[in-house]
Amino acid sequence: MSEPPRARRRTAQKKAVGEALEAADGFVSAQELHRRLTDEGRTAGLATVYRQLNTLADDGEAHVVTTSTGQLFRACENGAHHHHLICERCGRAVEVTPPLESWLPRIAEENGFSLTRHQVEVFGLCADCR
Numbered sequence: 790m791s792e793p794p795r796a797r798r799r800t801a802q803k804k805a806v807g808e809a810l811e812a813a814d815g816f817v818s819a820q821e822l823h824r825r826l827t828d829e830g831r832t833a834g835l836a837t838v839y840r841q842l843n844t845l846a847d848d849g850e851a852h853v854v855t856t857s858t859g860q861l862f863r864a865c866e867n868g869a870h871h872h873h874l875i876c877e878r879c880g881r882a883v884e885v886t887p888p889l890e891s892w893l894p895r896i897a898e899e900n901g902f903s904l905t906r907h908q909v910e911v912f913g914l915c916a917d918c919r
Contacts, residue, residue: 805826813825816882819838854910872909872910873911874912876915878918879918881915
């Protein structure tokens with residue numbers, strides 16, 4: 790029998806990273822978040838920022854997307870299933886609910902797959918960056 794997941798401690802560093810992520814407008818890289826924390830006088834190493842961001846993502850408190858430049862993170866307020874429109878220049882994001890996704894299980898089955906999850910993010914330029 791599997792063990793229940795262990796409760797994670799809410800450390801000061803996790804709290805600082807979480808607060809900085811919530812204050813960010815859109816998706817940000819770990820490096821950008823680290824710079825912001827440093828500018829605010831908070832001490833956390835870059836490896837710690839990466840670790841805490843991935844923990845927040847694993848715990849469902851942050852959303853992560855992978856781009857050609859690396860991973861970007863965003864605190865998501867909406868716990869429901871959703872997707873994002875993401876500005877490639879400034880990282881601004883808008884949460885969107887796509888139309889019918891009923892085709893996903895069908896197309897997976899037609900190709901011999903068992904669907905376990907999906908990720909759809911749409912990239913472009915926001916009105917301010919165009």
